[in-house]
Amino acid sequence: GESVGLHLPTLSVQEGDNSIINCAYSNSASDYFIWYKQESGKGPQFIIDIRSNMDKRQGQRVTVLLNKTVKHLSLQIAATQPGDSAVYFCAEGFSGGYNKLIFGAGTRLAVHP
Amino acid sequence: KAGVTQTPRYLIKTRGQQVTLSCSPISGHRSVSWYQQTPGQGLQFLFEYFSETQRNKGNFPGRFSGRQFSNSRSEMNVSTLELGDSALYLCASRRGTPGHYTDTQYFGPGTRLTVL
Secondary structure (H helix, E strand, C coil): CCCCCCCCCEEEEECCCCEEEEEECCCCCCCEEEEEEECCCCCCEEEEEEECCCCEEECCCEEEEEECCCCEEEEEECCCCHHHCEEEEEEEECHHHCCCEEECCCEEEEEEC | CCCCEEECCEEEECCCCCEEEEEECCCCCCEEEEEEEECCCEEEEEEEEECCEEEEECCCCCCEEEEECCCCCEEEEECCCCHHHCEEEEEEEECCCCCCCCCCCEECCCEEEEEC
């Protein structure tokens, strides 16, 4: 499949370990944040989102943490599986900007058996 | 429910030509956005359409344009293609419920455009 990004930072983890993917954002006016997963040859797939008035949100095997003080977002994946291998993007959205999302550069997650 | 579909999936053009890409949103979704993805620039917002009207536009030259039809299907057009336009063009749709600006965006698989 096509390569999403040739020089993305890579996080390598062992199967079964927990993964933490970090993202720094720039605009303190962002209203919400979203994590997407992109596998080779596919479009981004929604994982989880969080509003700016929250600091934590949990989904199935995933947790997103938001620290507005330092403009930092993280995605935690519990018990990482080979199927989690992909590029992960954080995106910030603005209520005044309707549907416009500003994406981060992405992090490649490589899960080793 | 069928996801976002994009056609064609792959396209090869030469410099100076123009191209039209098509996107069919998820049934019931009224908002369609387009993004360009390249290894160097990442994912960048092109524009958003809602009810056949462009509601937001990114920082791209006027060679990039789009439209939306009454059935919410959307097309984007790139005229006078340049080598740097080679990219994966992604379409995303959302319900677009008024006041619910955080409706989840669902992406299609993209159209891979190569300009020679």
